[in-house]
Amino acid sequence: MAQRGTRATASDASLLDKLGGDIDPELLSLALTHRSWAYENGQGPHNERLEFLGDSVLGQAVTVRLYTRHPELDEGSLAKRRASVVSTVALAEVARGIRLGEHLRLGVGEDRTGGRDKDSILADTMEAVIGATYLSTGPDAATSLVLRLVEPLLADPERYGVAMDPKTGLQELAARLERPAPVYEVDSTGPDHDRLFTATVAVGDHSSVGVGTSKKQAEMAAALAAWHELSARA
Structure with a gap:
């Protein structure tokens, strides 16, 4: 049974269609729950643990793809490319591409001050969604989701520098x-x-x-x- 603050909604179902994965609805709902919402609703669960997991899944998927796709690059070049793809600015861009901000559960104050378009909140939630995918469908499906979302970034070498600076x-x-x-x-x-x-x-x-x-x-x-x-x- 879903805990308070993690019950799936019609909005979550709409996001599931955009993600194209078989993510557990309650885990997706938790991934979308910011700590500001949880604190205003009985100190319920929020997405920071899923964010922690998703960060690792994201990093591994991007690292392996860069390593296998670019045998000509040395360690330093690979590290710079990875950093640009998994940066807060880059992840927020990915999140805006799927209109993730529309689906967030935010506290009243956070919502009023533009939280739905803050890079940090969007990037953290994107990682939490990746974590929810991993728990729901396993590492292969989570890796596929990550690569599908970040492929436009990986395929655009000109953006590596601009994403970093x-x-x-x-x-x-x-x-x-x-x-x-x-x-x-x-x-x-x-x-x-x-x-x-x-x-x-x-x-x-x-x-x-x-x-x-x-x-x-x-x-x-x-x-x-x-x-x-x-x-x-x-």
């Missing part, structure tokens, strides 16, 4: 496109212990927005968004 990547792209250097503006909302930062980066007449739990994280998210948008238009 989006601000430098955007600056270099702006120079190649003969545009002005990026200019950042950052605002913040919320109490001191739980601030949400929103960064806007302007590259000439183009602007992009990113959010994060720190000024640096918000600027990185905005830079990565701008890099993708300008690259698509180049």
